[in-house]
Amino acid sequence: MTESTRLTTPFTARATADEIIAGVDLTGHRMIVTGGASGIGRETVRALARAGAEVTVATRDPARAEDLVAEFTGPGPGTVRALALDLADLDSVDAFVAGWTGPLHALIANAGIMAVPDRRLTPEGWELQLATNHLGHFALARGLRDSLRSAGSARVVVVSSGAQLRAGIDFDDPHFARRPYDPWTAYSQSKTADVLLAVGIARRWSADGITANALAPGVIITNLQRHLSEDTLRSFGVTTDETGAVAVPDHYKTPAQGAATTVLLAASPLVEGVTGRYFEDNQEAAVVPGGPEPMTGVAEHSVDPAAADRLWTYAEETLGARRR
Numbered sequence: 001m002t003e004s005t006r007l008t009t010p011f012t013a014r015a016t017a018d019e020i021i022a023g024v025d026l027t028g029h030r031m032i033v034t035g036g037a038s039g040i041g042r043e044t045v046r047a048l049a050r051a052g053a054e055v056t057v058a059t060r061d062p063a064r065a066e067d068l069v070a071e072f073t074g075p076g077p078g079t080v081r082a083l084a085l086d087l088a089d090l091d092s093v094d095a096f097v098a099g100w101t102g103p104l105h106a107l108i109a110n111a112g113i114m115a116v117p118d119r120r121l122t123p124e125g126w127e128l129q130l131a132t133n134h135l136g137h138f139a140l141a142r143g144l145r146d147s148l149r150s151a152g153s154a155r156v157v158v159v160s161s162g163a164q165l166r167a168g169i170d171f172d173d174p175h176f177a178r179r180p181y182d183p184w185t186a187y188s189q190s191k192t193a194d195v196l197l198a199v200g201i202a203r204r205w206s207a208d209g210i211t212a213n214a215l216a217p218g219v220i221i222t223n224l225q226r227h228l229s230e231d232t233l234r235s236f237g238v239t240t241d242e243t244g245a246v247a248v249p250d251h252y253k254t255p256a257q258g259a260a261t262t263v264l265l266a267a268s269p270l271v272e273g274v275t276g277r278y279f280e281d282n283q284e285a286a287v288v289p290g291g292p293e294p295m296t297g298v299a300e301h302s303v304d305p306a307a308a309d310r311l312w313t314y315a316e317e318t319l320g321a322r323r324r
C-alpha cells in the first residue's frame with residue numbers, strides 16, 4: 001500500500017460511532033461483538049443496534065448485558081441479545097459456534113485483556129493474553145466461516161491497538177515459556193497477532209465474500225486498565241481526585257469515539273470490499289517500521305503476509321494439538 005492508495009474518509013478522529021453510520025440501515029444484518037458488554041464494545045453494540053442490526057453480545061457473563069438487551073427490546077428495528085462466550089476456553093468457543101445458526105454479516109473481535117501482571121496460562125497451557133486476544137478469536141472466526149460465507153458479503157473486524165507497533169510474534173516462544181514474561185510485550189504480541197489475523201483472513205477468504213480489517217480504537221479509559229497501578233496511570237497522565245473523578249490527557253477518547261473506527265469497518269459503505277488493512281482515527285494508517293518510537297501507524301511486522309501465513313499455520317497447529 002502506498003500513500004496514494006491509502007483509504008481516507010471524511011471523518012475526524014473525534015467522530016462518534018453514531019456519526020460514522022448515520023443514515024446507514026443495518027436492518028436484517030446479523031452481527032456478533034465479542035466483549036460487547038463493556039467499554040468500547042458496549043458502544044459498538046449500541047451504535048450497530050441503533051442502525052437496525054441484530055446484534056449478539058458474546059460475553060463471559062450474559063447478565064452484564066441485561067440493560068443493553070432491555071434497551072433494544074421494543075418496536076425499534078435493532079435488537080440485542082447476549083450469549084455466553086469465554087475466548088480463553090476453547091470448549092466455550094466450540095459451544096458458541098455450535099449454537100450459531102444462519103448467516104453472519106459481521107464478526108467483531110473486540111474482546112481483550114491488557115498487561116496481565118503475571119504469566120497466566122489457560123487450561124491448554126497458553127499464555128492468557130495471546131490465548132484470549134488471538135487464539136480464541138482465531139478459533140471463533142474459523143468456526144463461523146460458513147455463516148460468514150452464507151451472508152453473501154460479510155466483514156470481520158479485529159480490534160487491535162497501537163501496542164502492535166512494539167512487538168512482533170516470537171514464533172520460538174510465543175507463550176513466554178523460556179523468555180522472561182513481560183506484561184506489555186505479551187499484550188503487544190497479541191495485538192500484532194490481531195492485525196495478522198485480519199491479513200490472514202483477507203488472504204484466504206476473499207472468494208467467500210468475506211473481508212477482514214484491523215484497527216486501533218485510540219486511548220479510552222475502560223476496564224481494560226484494571227491491571228495498571230495508580231503510578232502507571234499517573235505516568236500516562238491519568239489522575240483520579242478524592243471524589244473519584246478521573247482526568248485524562250486531551251488525546252483520550254470517549255467510548256463512543258473509541259467505537260467509531262470499529263463501526264466504520266463493520267458497517268460503513270465507505271470501506272465496502274476493503275480488506276487486509278489497518279485503520280486508526282477513522283482513516284487507513286501508514287505502514288511504519290515497528291519499535292519503541294512510533295505512536296501511530298501500523299508496523300511492517302503486523303501486516304507482513306509471510307508472518308500472517310506463519311501465524312495462521314501456528315494457530316491451526318496449536319488448536320489441533322490442544323489438550324482435551
Ligand SMILES: NC(=O)c1ccc[n+]([C@@H]2O[C@H](COP(=O)([O-])OP(=O)(O)OC[C@H]3O[C@@H](n4cnc5c(N)ncnc54)[C@H](O)[C@@H]3O)[C@@H](O)[C@H]2O)c1
Binds near residue numbers: 111
Ligand atoms: N481502552 C483502550 O484504550 C484501548 C486501546 C487500544 C486497544 N483497545 C482494545 O479494545 C478492545 C476493547 O477493550 P475496552 O477498552 O473496551 O476494555 P474492556 O475491558 O471494557 O472490554 C474488554 C471486554 O473483553 C472481555 N473479555 C476479556 N476476556 C475475555 C474472555 N476470555 N472471553 C470473552 N470476553 C473476554 C471483557 O469481559 C470485556 O467485556 C480490546 O481488544 C482492547 O485491547 C483498547
